[in-house]
Amino acid sequence: MTRERIPIEPRRVSPGTRAKILAATDHVCARPGCPERATDVDHILPLWLGGSNKEKNLEGLCPAHHAAKTKAEASLRAKAKRIEARENGTRRERKPIPSRPGGWPKGRKIPTRAGSK
Numbered sequence: 001m002t003r004e005r006i007p008i009e010p011r012r013v014s015p016g017t018r019a020k021i022l023a024a025t026d027h028v029c030a031r032p033g034c035p036e037r038a039t040d041v042d043h044i045l046p047l048w049l050g051g052s053n054k055e056k057n058l059e060g061l062c063p064a065h066h067a068a069k070t071k072a073e074a075s076l077r078a079k080a081k082r083i084e085a086r087e088n089g090t091r092r093e094r095k096p097i098p099s100r101p102g103g104w105p106k107g108r109k110i111p112t113r114a115g116s117k
Contacts, residue, residue, distance in 0.1 A: 021058045025059075028060070034065060041058050041061075044057050045057055046077075
């Protein structure tokens with residue numbers, strides 16, 4: 001199965017668009033109930049899912065909500081890549097951890113108490 005590639009726009013939002021988005025919400029976070037100051041502009045639909053840099057796809061977020069949203073999207077993107085690799089047969093083969101002569105990990109010393117031999 002071949003999937004259609006989505007052309008991705010550049011990630012950067014122009015400073016003018018950024019200022020317009022933040023001013024439209026009076027610099028308040030777009031998440032309901034969050035009174036924090038919006039300092040970040042984020043894509044509602046991520047670029048990797050076909051979103052755009054158009055104003056209707058941008059929102060102002062506080063740093064905490066932006067970080068949480070980005071973390072959740074990164075997890076989804078990683079899962080999508082694993083599924084695609086499995087379907088295309090390009091999945092990376094897992095290799096066992098090599099054993100080391102003399103035990104694991106190399107160079108680790110057992111702590112001793114001061115004065116004991």
